Amino acid sequence: MKASTIAYKPVGFALGAVSGMIAAAMFKKAWKVLGHGEEAPDATDEERSWHEVLLAATLQGAIFAAVKATVDRAGASAARGLTGRWPG
Template structure:
């Protein structure tokens, strides 16, 4: 295994935690913008409709995936510019 890949592991873990927090905040904002005052529904909440539960899950998944890809790519790009080696 390359030294750059090993060195990047802790940075990647930290970036993963940061991306999770950013994505959570972005999802809460998006859910409010869509006109929902309450938190997103749990899949097992019997008082919420299928439509609302599936919309929330789909939106949350898309936001989390987009934020994670953005943060991961930015981290890898920064690592390459600092070390000259792509961490992947």
């Protein structure tokens, strides 16, 4: 394993935590904008419809994936800018 890969691991973990917090905030805001209330439904919430539960899960997954990819890519690009090597 390359030294640059090992050195980037803690940065990658930190970026992962940050991206999770960003994605959670974005999802909460998106859910409110869609007019579905303050809290997204859990899969076992008996009072919510299948449609609403699946919509929430799909939206949350898409937001988390997009934010994670954006943050990971930006972190790798920044690491290359600082070290001259792409982490990986």
